[in-house]
Amino acid sequence: MFRHGPEEKALRSSRVTAAQLQEVGRGSDTRAGRVATGFPSNETGSESRETYGLAAGHVHCATSLGLEEFFRAALEQPECRHTMLKERKGGSPRRRGRLLPKDVSNNKMFMVGGWTRDDPSCRVEQFCPEYNEWRAAARMVNGRGKVAVASLDGRIYAAGGADHVRCYSSVERYDPETDSWSTDVAPLSSPRSGVSLVAMDGYLYAIGGHDGITAMNTVERYDPQMNTWSKQRAMLSRRSGAAAAVLGGHLYVMGGNDGEVALDSVERYSPADGTWSKCAHMLSPREDAGCAVYLGRIYVAGGKDELNLKLCGAERFDPDAARWTPVKRMRSKRDDTSLVVFNGALMAVGGSDGVTTLKTIEAYCHETNEWRHFGSMKRKHPGGRVAALCRNDAGVM
Incomplete structure (x- = not known):
């Protein structure tokens, strides 16, 4: 199970929604600058609530704890889990049990x-x-x-x-x-x-x-x-x-x-x-x-x-x-x-x-x-x- 503590609280406070996961799961077009993926930690490694743009700034996730934690936390939310599994149709990449946005890992x-x-x-x-x-x-x-x-x-x-x-x-x-x-x-x-x-x-x-x-x-x-x-x-x-x-x-x-x-x-x-x-x-x-x-x-x-x-x-x-x-x-x-x-x-x-x-x-x-x-x-x-x-x-x- 996903660990409990301050990181989990920070993730839950990010309001990860099914709509957000659906947008992220559609993949990325870097030439058009559509989807920004990757949620960097700050230099000290401590939790912070930074805002990063997704889909050219139209979708946001207030988390900086990393892709793995983000998607694991999302899986605990029923509506997000349903969206993620739905978006996997066609084969979103899965590596060592990690569920990632379609095409991002490629x-x-x-x-x-x-x-x-x-x-x-x-x-x-x-x-x-x-x-x-x-x-x-x-x-x-x-x-x-x-x-x-x-x-x-x-x-x-x-x-x-x-x-x-x-x-x-x-x-x-x-x-x-x-x-x-x-x-x-x-x-x-x-x-x-x-x-x-x-x-x-x-x-x-x-x-x-x-x-x-x-x-x-x-x-x-x-x-x-x-x-x-x-x-x-x-x-x-x-x-x-x-x-x-x-x-x-x-x-x-x-x-x-x-x-x-x-x-x-x-x-x-x-x-x-x-x-x-x-x-x-x-x-x-x-x-x-x-x-x-x-x-x-x-x-x-x-x-x-x-x-x-x-x-x-x-x-x-x-x-x-x-x-x-x-x-x-x-x-x-x-x-x-x-x-x-x-x-x-x-x-x-x-x-x-x-x-x-x-x-x-x-x-x-x-x-x-x-x-x-x-x-x-x-x-x-x-x-x-x-x-x-x-x-x-x-x-x-």
């Missing part, structure tokens, strides 16, 4: 590459929601610092990067079904460290970077069917360590370093006519910042400025208003961090505060405009990058 978040103490790392760590823990995944074939990662068609691509001597042009691909990396992907046309990699319209775009001599403005596109890279129109500015995101049929590239100084400029690529145009500048110059699209806005957080100072500030871009607005600062300074939308939540993963490499993760609540502690990875991954693999409604990655 989503995975991966931290890829970076540096060890002395050398580029080939380590990969994955977050498994069904066990609420990070586990080791298959290592890359090559260690890669300053690597770029992106997911496409249910696989993760790792492109470019560097060691202490040279930059890489090679690309690797991870298959979650076999938990293995392959190197049969065509290489970039030139070596790049600090390159940006994004998926758009079934292609991968490799943007900017540094070739070991200078920052680059070149762009190339990967066709997975043909296994070829083709050059696209070059950017207006040279950018290494830039943030990149796809929104509204356009590719946005923000900040980075032009070889001399961190940038606050932004440009947008239109694949329809192959042209770049200038956009509103960010509020702060940033390079090596985290970037993600969340609820129809582009969020950029962390990085370092033109004085090489590590940043905890964040901002977001509204494409309708064509302007940037400030977001509540993160709890920690995070240079070289990754922003990722995972199970409907916007998370800042890892990075460096200027003193140490961080294992911690923060989650952003758009309703309260606050960042909250969301746990930690098992290892530090300086210079590593995060990608998520999420199943769609058809059960396909």
